[in-house]
Amino acid sequence: MNAYEKSIEVLTELFSKDCTFSLATVKGDMPAVRVVDAYYHKSMFWIVTYATTNKVKEVTANPKVALCNNLYSFKGKAFNVGHPLDKDNQEIREKLIEVFKPWYFAHNDENDENMCFVKVELEYGFFYKNGKGYKVNFIDKNAEEFPFTE
Template sequence: MTDYENSIRVMIDLFGRDYQFALSTDKNNIPSSRYVDTYFDGESFYVVTYGLSKKAAEIADNPNVSLCCSRMTFIGYHTEIRPNEGYVKCPEFWEKEYNQKYVRLWQTMKPETPVEEALLVNNIGMFAICTESENGFDYWIAGLYQGGEVPEGLKLYSFPESRWAVFSAKGSMPEALQTLNTYVWQEWFPNEGQKFQANGMATLEVYSAGDPQSPDYECGIWVPVKKI
């Protein structure tokens, strides 16, 4: 498989299979990082992984190729959390307002309300969003918005067109994601991350399908960035 073919494979993983993201770690199970741009040439989508693809510079320099998805729009619901309480309050929010609140829906997969219908249609729960707020951050449980009515109790959030620093890890939740989050902000950002600045005031958490308690469960953090 060529590097370019690999970028197409990543595109298929990202957009064509229930929003499951292709995530990876290195052979020592250390979180990997890479830079991903998504392009549209008028006919096809291309996801270019900078750490793997030699085609990246050629595509990026092509004036006829534009960055697709001027906005990525998500639908979900959120709560405000203080910064020093995130590693406790975020898992509590998932358990109370997602797992327990919609336990009947997860057992039957038969929605009875507009909100439950929206949860299934938009795959709410495949993503989480962290956005800055006055007293800390707003934490969203979200899905990629498919259009249509936004029921009362749900809201939309859009990310701008962006380049993304993509990080991934493998392990049971929430420990794997929290370890990854600490790595991003305490190790990557003060070092390699200084080459970039945030594009907006939010980050994206990405979850795969499967058992979140499995040691093989995959999750990721996407940080929208732009070069300084």
């Protein structure tokens, strides 16, 4: 297994669950940061939200985003992929309902046409586990693995 494949395995272990991240977006030349729940699946993070929020308006105008959780950090592009009940969102909807089960329906109204999923397509990332750090280029599908302690 090469370093990229290993990094994807570790990424999946770390983030294929409900994780809290700071999400940074940009409006014009002004950055904005807010905390979101996110779920990692197939080199993307997924966020459940509403199209009327500032974060969705900002990624619609400029998809460049960053995610940070403690020392973990990622950069990529975010996109509103539409309503949870859209046919193309069926598979990810099932996963998000399961992962966010404690709060998904308590805090989201699928009858609201503005409810949406945002996916963050990863470009670069840094994370670590068990004394190893991973610096990943998702675009070129390569990674550097190195000793790392907090």
